[in-house]
Amino acid sequence: MSDYSKKRFLVIDDQPMAREALRTVAQTIGAFAVEFASNYQDAIYRIRNNTPDIILCDYVLGDGRSGQQLLEELRRFNLLADEMIFMMVTGEQSYEQVVSAVELVPDDYIIKPFSPDKLLLRLDRIMAKKEFFREYYQEKRRQEFANALAILEQHRASEAGRPYRFEICRQQAEVMLISGDAEGAEAAYRDILENYEFPWARAGVARSLHRQNRLDEAREEIDRVVASTPTFFEASDLKANICMAQGEHGEAQQILDEVAKKTPRNYLRKRQLAEAATLNGDTETARAVMSDIVANDTMPGAVTPEDRLALARSQIDARDLISAEKTLIGLKESDVQNLALDEQASYAALLAVSSPGRGKPRFVGLRPALMSAHLGANSRLDILRSALSLGDHELADTQAKALLVGEEAKKSFGAMRKHYALHGREQDFRNIQKQVALKRIHHDETPRADA
Template identity: 30%
Template sequence: MAEYSDLSVLIVDPNPGMRGNLHNMLSQSSISKIDYAVSSGTAIRQLTKKPFDIILCEYDLGNGSGDNNGQDGQQLLEDLRHHKLISPWTIFIMITSEGDYGKVIGAAELTPTDYVLKPFTVDALLQRIRRAVERRDVFLPVYHLIEMGNVRKAIAECKALEERTPRYAIDFARLRAELLFDQQELAEAEMVYQWILMTRPIAWAHLGLARCRFGLQKYPEAQEALDLLLAQNNRFMAAYDLLARTLQAQGQYEAAKKVLEDAVAISPHMVRRLRHLGEVAFETGDVGAAEKAFKQVVAKARYSEFRDPEDHVRLVRTLVKKGDANQASGVIRDMERSLRSGPNVDACRAIASGMVQELNGNMTAAATELTSAVNTIAATRGLSTGLKISLVHSCLAVKLDQQASDLMLNLMNDTDSGVSMDEAVEVFEKAGRHDLAQGMGEQIRVQVDELLAHAAEQRTHGDLRAAVDTLNAGLRKAPANMALLPAAASAMLKQLDDLGWEAPLAEQCQFLLERMRRIDPGHPSLEALTAHYHHTQRKYGISATA
């Protein structure tokens, strides 16, 4: 098997005997470029220095004494994927003798390339490697295009390879759909998943279809698809996570909490799911469930190289809600001891301390801590939108109105925050600060007017696609704005008329018209825009069934 001699392998296993056995097995396949890691931490440090073709990872990364002194293989894989320390073509094979099915399914839902149960033979291991390498080689041209940032060409190459390599046609269609989804071309991705499902009823395709519908805000349709998927396969864990988010989007928080509790009962080791459960439980007022979930998150993430200080803040917030200042202060001390100082940690520590000071009635000290947090936020990277909105509420509680307004305006204008203009106003309205909501509303009106003027100028110069992109960017910030909605629908219809029919754009236009109808059935532009849409359909010979 000389063809494998160029492959590099990282063995992650705390047991020196097992590392030796795996080395011998690999040597029988002429693989000699072998490195070792004895824990998740050393594996991550190795992977930050150089890439590996194959990672063979033991599930149980303890020290053999039964002590919980580090991450397991599942948590390591979660970190590697989330922080993009391994490429899409890295072969990750999980090795386990674990009899606990919940742990095994936890590893499986993180989609390693493969996993093998001990004991296994050299032939069994090499067969898994051979199969994984063959598949990787077929996909490498597309992966390289993605790595170079040429996503459009990668999508086209997937389409071509679907036809040239029938054996992997479904896999290439899946990758094409995922790339389209990542490019926010949700309607087109939805059609690819529908084609896959007509070919073969695969669970991940049902999930992909539901993800597209969720992204298109077709929440009832997404829920229907997920309910059907879980009825057929109640251990498809990612479906629980999306179903919970879908229920949240419809305001059904109690139902979302129940879905997550069911998922945790089946697969109890996924940190992000536990975090999600804690957040939903907190929203429903179930402080006990939130405290339990967040304590598990902090404990399970303790040995990660990527510990998130926000987990401590979430736990402190829950304990403050419970009225337990002593335990909350203990969590802050643990954060200070166990996490290296930096902008993210410093901001989180100040936010948590501000909450505890407010609970204790020390409003001046709370304001001091929260002012420090606001001043540090600008230097942070990757802190969640939820944390920043929580900081806005904390600032309002201690009369830091200007800081709260500035934070909210920055969030609204941050394209990555996901905070719409309407949501920014709603934060202040819910806090009983109509005065601040009015001020935010006035700034929003100015920004919307500027967007409309810019899009109109682009249309005047014949740049129809740019006008549509500008208005879509505005709708992502103000999805219910009744100035942007008709302007965007009109721009889309102009593009369809002048540049040709594009099914995804037409579907998006129809979706915007339906949204207008829900918000304001009597809007003066709605009837004319709807008639224009049907006229454009007839122009291209498309059945006007909408």
């Protein structure tokens, strides 16, 4: 049994009497340091500034917030270390919502009212698991993935690891995926599915296939998960990403819109929705969603310069150039200078479109780098748009060729075609497509030197 007198407890509940009751139960099992948080924001502040060992969080936090949303935010901002315990406290009326959530599950849940003995039993069980995986957690946090996998393999072969066999397999697959071994992760997830049809394992296969750009196979796998487990919203996110990669932006937007309505405070999902809407040509939805994110994603540091670029992009698409200029010049010059080249290029390109007098000199100054740099799809689309508006056909065509040979060609194709059409260069775009296709055919037919 663990010594809970040395553990820091945080009790999160919006009701004073409930907080006192939870503190009494915690003290009965030996807890000495017990802090309170009365609401969602208070909880995040306390976790940031005085990291607890054990969190007892009520499911209903008031103000439309839930313990599940808090758990999402803690994981999103890496505020919940693997060693920490997050236990959801729920009434019977909320029990179904807690246990039906397939994604971002707490370490455990407990239905109130409950006795100190019951809490002690649950905590002892979780503490034993955390201790079992402690060395693995440390190596994963250091990104020493080979060491982490070696520890997991030792655990898998041990008698002590038998109660955790599926968790060990899951962690092995996750580490492979994080470290870039998508093929190894796929094999590991498939091994799990041979024993049990876990939705998360089937989704893991789909994620692994997506990383390998095997999109049709990934789509087939994730369709099965979404159909069988409608509450697994992360699976819907993945399906939408795969749809976007396949160029099916309308379907991606529809999927994300439906899930976002059920999870209105999940701003990561809303960012994905805004991207899908942008690619689908739904400028009003993209602008409304990005405006909501910038105004209401209140976690410190949550709204980034990249978000403001996305908002400006949506405003330009909606032909609201005045708002786009205001959004862009609202960024501090020091923040712009600290951006990666991708984002600096997007900033200059978007500013050149929304405010040519301010933005054109910066954009032209970056041109030599933009002709040869390795850039992301969003930045290339921004550069292409700006180059077309300035009549710089060489720069625009360079970006189009790079996009067409890249892994996100299907995802970007509709937007490229739209921009070329707006400037009366449809035939030029078709010629670029032919050039890229012929080059690919020639490359595929060229005998390899070691053949």
